[in-house]
Amino acid sequence: MTKRCEGKLALVTGAAQGLGRAHCIRLAEEGARVLATDINGDGAAETAALINEQLGAGTAFSIAHDVTDPDQWEAAVDAARDQMGGLNVLVNNAGIGVAGNIETCDFGDWQRCFDINVNSIFHGCQKALPLMREHAPGSIVNISSIAGLIASDTMPAYNASKASVWMLSKSIALHCAKNNMQIRCNSVHPTFVDTPILDGTAKNHSIPKEVLMEKLARQIPLKFVGEPNDIANAVVYLASDESRFMTGAEIKLDGGISAM
Known part of the structure; x- marks a missing residue:
């Protein structure tokens, strides 16, 4: 632990398990205070409790949070303000995959995939940016997937949603830069990682x-x-000031798949 994220105030979605939990733990280990959010409120609370047991009370907090609901995003941002005193790191990690090729994929599943994987980031960034500006410099980290860059015939909804995360991140990055917000935005693109999924x-x-x-x-x-910390370590880098000259970029954590 080198305190690379000392003073950072981070909100991480999808934090009840897997990658989200790993992001929270690594950010806290490096000095950040963390708000763990998840539709599974008990799981998010467990993540916060694990961190506080390891690093001391008041390091991590949690709330139940449906990332598809704009009103719940407002509540999450309010919780960051009330419990941590602000916000300058937003990790949009919540996401799902759905089954079915272009002929068999149910349209309701397609819509749900975009609601959770893409619309949540729209709502989250829109609701969080005003508070993040008050505590700049800041960093938005959007968890995409290598499937957002490399297609498969069996997962059109996941491919399309994660590609949207990639391009949305670039648009947000340019908006923040053009308006001199001192807030960066980048995407992370993992391949297979050993999580409960x-x-x-x-x-x-x-x-x-x-x-x-x-x-x-x-x-x-x-x-x-990959292991969860293989991804979480990249999130730490993007959250820290070490990456202050990186925005609108993508980090591929795919073991070389995209090089083939």
């Missing part, structure tokens, strides 16, 4: 988790599946 994938395909991991690893040039 893969447990569900293995169960849905009726195969052991280790068999799934081996299958996924064979698709990655580095031949292993």
Whole structure:
């Protein structure tokens, strides 16, 4: 722990487990205070409790938060102001995938995918920027996916939504720069990461988790599946002032897949 994020005030969505929990823990370890939010309020509270047990009371806070609801975004921003004293790091991590190719994907699932993966970032940035401006310099980190840059015939909704996150991040970055806000915005693009999502994938395909991991690893040039901290460490970099000259960019954490 080198306190790379000392003084940062961070809100992380989708923080009940997996990548979101890892982002919260790593940011807190590096000196940030963190508001963990998730539609699973109990899970978000558990994340905050783990951090406070490790780093001391008052390091992390939590609220239940439906990221598709603009009113709940207002409540989340208010909570950041009330509980942490402000906000200067926003990590839009909440996201889902949906099944189905272009012929079989249900339109309701398509809409839900965009609501959670894209519209949440629109609402979040729109609601958070006024408070972030008061506590600049700041950083917005949007978790996209390598699937936003490389397509698959089996996941059009996920591909399209994560590509939207990529381009939306660039537009937000340019807006903030043009208006001299001192707020940067970048996207992160992971490939397969060992989170509870893969447990569900293995169960849905009726195969052991280790068999799934081996299958996924064979698709990655580095031949292993990522760990949550492989992604969270990039979030720490983007949240910190070390990345002060980076905005409108994308970080690919894909083990080399996009190089092929």
